[in-house]
Amino acid sequence: MSLDPATVKRIAQLARIRVTDDQVAPLQSQLNGILGWIEQLQEVNVDGVAPLTGAADMALRMREDRVTDGGIAEKVLANAPDRAGEFFAVPKVVE
Amino acid sequence: MTSSLTELSIAAASEALRARKFSARELTQAHVDAIAALDSQLNAFITQTPELALAGADQADAALSRGDAGKLAGIPLGIKDLFCTTGVRTTAASRILGHFVPPYESTVTANLLRDGAVFLGKTNLDEFAMGSSNESSAFGPVTNPWSPPGKALVPGGSSGGSAAAVSAGLAMGATGTDTGGSIRQPASLCGIAGMKPTYGRCSRYGVVAFASSLDHPGPFGRSVADCATLLGSMAGFDPKDSTSADRAVPDFAAACARGVKGLRIGVPREYRQDGMAQEIDALWEQGLAWLRDAGATVVDVSLPHTKYGLAAYYIVAPAEASSNLARYDGVRFGLRGQTNGDLDDLYELTRAEGFGEEVQRRILIGTYVLSAGYYDAYYTRAQKVRALILRDFTEAFGQVDALLTPTTPNAAFAQGEKVDDPVTMYLNDVFTVPADLAGIPAMSVPAGLDGAGLPLGLQVMGRPFDEETVFAVGAAIEKSAGFTARPRLRAGV
Numbered sequence: 001m002s003l004d005p006a007t008v009k010r011i012a013q014l015a016r017i018r019v020t021d022d023q024v025a026p027l028q029s030q031l032n033g034i035l036g037w038i039e040q041l042q043e044v045n046v047d048g049v050a051p052l053t054g055a056a057d058m059a060l061r062m063r064e065d066r067v068t069d070g071g072i073a074e075k076v077l078a079n080a081p082d083r084a085g086e087f088f089a090v091p092k093v094v095e
Numbered sequence: 096m097t098s099s100l101t102e103l104s105i106a107a108a109s110e111a112l113r114a115r116k117f118s119a120r121e122l123t124q125a126h127v128d129a130i131a132a133l134d135s136q137l138n139a140f141i142t143q144t145p146e147l148a149l150a151g152a153d154q155a156d157a158a159l160s161r162g163d164a165g166k167l168a169g170i171p172l173g174i175k176d177l178f179c180t181t182g183v184r185t186t187a188a189s190r191i192l193g194h195f196v197p198p199y200e201s202t203v204t205a206n207l208l209r210d211g212a213v214f215l216g217k218t219n220l221d222e223f224a225m226g227s228s229n230e231s232s233a234f235g236p237v238t239n240p241w242s243p244p245g246k247a248l249v250p251g252g253s254s255g256g257s258a259a260a261v262s263a264g265l266a267m268g269a270t271g272t273d274t275g276g277s278i279r280q281p282a283s284l285c286g287i288a289g290m291k292p293t294y295g296r297c298s299r300y301g302v303v304a305f306a307s308s309l310d311h312p313g314p315f316g317r318s319v320a321d322c323a324t325l326l327g328s329m330a331g332f333d334p335k336d337s338t339s340a341d342r343a344v345p346d347f348a349a350a351c352a353r354g355v356k357g358l359r360i361g362v363p364r365e366y367r368q369d370g371m372a373q374e375i376d377a378l379w380e381q382g383l384a385w386l387r388d389a390g391a392t393v394v395d396v397s398l399p400h401t402k403y404g405l406a407a408y409y410i411v412a413p414a415e416a417s418s419n420l421a422r423y424d425g426v427r428f429g430l431r432g433q434t435n436g437d438l439d440d441l442y443e444l445t446r447a448e449g450f451g452e453e454v455q456r457r458i459l460i461g462t463y464v465l466s467a468g469y470y471d472a473y474y475t476r477a478q479k480v481r482a483l484i485l486r487d488f489t490e491a492f493g494q495v496d497a498l499l500t501p502t503t504p505n506a507a508f509a510q511g512e513k514v515d516d517p518v519t520m521y522l523n524d525v526f527t528v529p530a531d532l533a534g535i536p537a538m539s540v541p542a543g544l545d546g547a548g549l550p551l552g553l554q555v556m557g558r559p560f561d562e563e564t565v566f567a568v569g570a571a572i573e574k575s576a577g578f579t580a581r582p583r584l585r586a587g588v
Binding site: 008016041078092 | 476
């Protein structure tokens with residue numbers, strides 16, 4: 001599977017990373033280099049093998065569903081690039 | 096006196112502090128001075144915190160006087176700049192977190208502080224821990240203290256700053272994280288010990304996420320015993336990490352003295368690679384001979400899926416990274432790109448400006464392998480190969496107690512040598528990636544020098560949650576190797 005320039009742009013858009021036109025060609029060649037190398041996995045017989053989703057093969061713990069934290073708005077907002085009162089501020093989304 | 100303080104082991108320093116042969120302030124000051132003298136050449140630290148370190152040392156001195164000092168009281172450490180530290184900038188070596196000051200402490204660093212450790216500052220790394228040479232840092236590359244005059248070698252990565260700092264005597268120990276080899280590979284290239292414990296042994300809470308099912312916090316030390324002491328403090332169950340293991344923490348330091356008599360050591364034949372440097376092969380044979388002489392039995396084993404580890408890793412890790420790094424949107428914290436456009440413009444410009452090339456590449460690969468129509472062909476298949484790699488290890492550990500391999504296929508290389516082709520760089524982690532995929536404990540121990548006088552490490556891998564055997568084998572190799580060489584660039588020279 002080899003990526004064409006349009007696919008590179010589409011992936012960048014899905015990843016929300018702005019890619020300029022002159023970046024597309026070098027990215028295409030690097031990504032195809034990596035994907036071509038990864039192709040070797042196709043030769044492994046994985047019939048009947050269950051995917052391993054995490055290391056150590058452990059079950060996730062359950063916990064009681066109750067609030068254990070909160071009331072720290074100033075800490076949460078301390079690194080905000082822009083804020084309005086106790087809210088994060090962003091550019092206008094709805095006209 | 097000052098220079099000898101930067102050569103001590105943690106055990107020796109702790110004993111001397113308790114006997115009041117020198118104060119914690121003197122010990123920390125010696126390391127602060129060493130950083131001031133050498134870090135302009137090494138660039139091992141992104142943020143230095145000498146005032147905080149000296150204040151911590153004074154607290155340790157007070158606790159030592161009172162007689163209630165913790166087991167790491169007054170021991171000065173470097174902290175990889177991926178661990179959140181309350182009130183101290185935590186950058187992940189990325190522009191996007193260049194001004195981020197966490198309002199909370201990672202569990203691992205909180206555990207070290209609880210035991211009285213002193214933090215000298217935040218060490219350099221590859222951006223978001225993605226790299227094997229520490230060249231992708233937004234804060235500049237780290238120079239390996241073993242570099243010959245006039246030539247800058249890489250310290251390995253991603254935890255290159257931590258490894259360089261410990262090697263050069265700028266810190267007595269350090270924290271690192273290992274996702275594909277990021278503790279063991281730089282430990283090997285810098286001539287020190289580094290341990291990646293079992294997945295779940297150290298909490299990931301407050302560690303900037305790269306690939307959550309693969310990220311393992313762990314220690315660096317100049318000796319196996321120092322790593323064991325640090326891990327004993329860092330490890331432990333943490334309800335704030337849903338993958339943390341609810342298990343008692345054994346006495347790792349005591350395990351170092353167990354010896355290897357009666358142990359069965361596996362030699363995985365798939366790690367013998369075409370084109371591997373002859374001196375690495377010879378060192379491996381030497382390591383096996385040392386273990387035989389110490390009473391262990393050496394057994395040939397097979398890990399047939401080893402060669403697919405890297406390719407599986409370069410699907411799983413970018414996939415998880417693309418998901419984890421979606422949080423950097425310029426809204427809640429971190430850098431915000433300048434735009435008069437809409438919210439999508441804000442996201443795209445923030446991420447293009449904030450992430451470096453390698454991070455962008457991995458996010459794009461991860462986005463692609465998870466995208467509709469490709470998920471099963473790439474991601475699910477890689478997870479199945481990962482299951483086969485774990486099965487290989489499980490079967491091998493039915494026959495042997497530990498495995499011995501080289502840590503890396505080469506010694507430290509020059510800065511700039513491997514940056515043009517991402518895949519060439521990835522191949523540096525061929526021997527370390529399988530233990531991350533399987534979540535098993537593994538450590539690198541300095542075992543010898545190559546013809547150019549550069550350090551080479553051997554890797555010991557063990558059963559899940561059996562770090563004790565890994566430490567026992569590591570300590571036996573250390574004892575036989577008698578590795579006393581020190582780098583050219585080091586404190587007090």
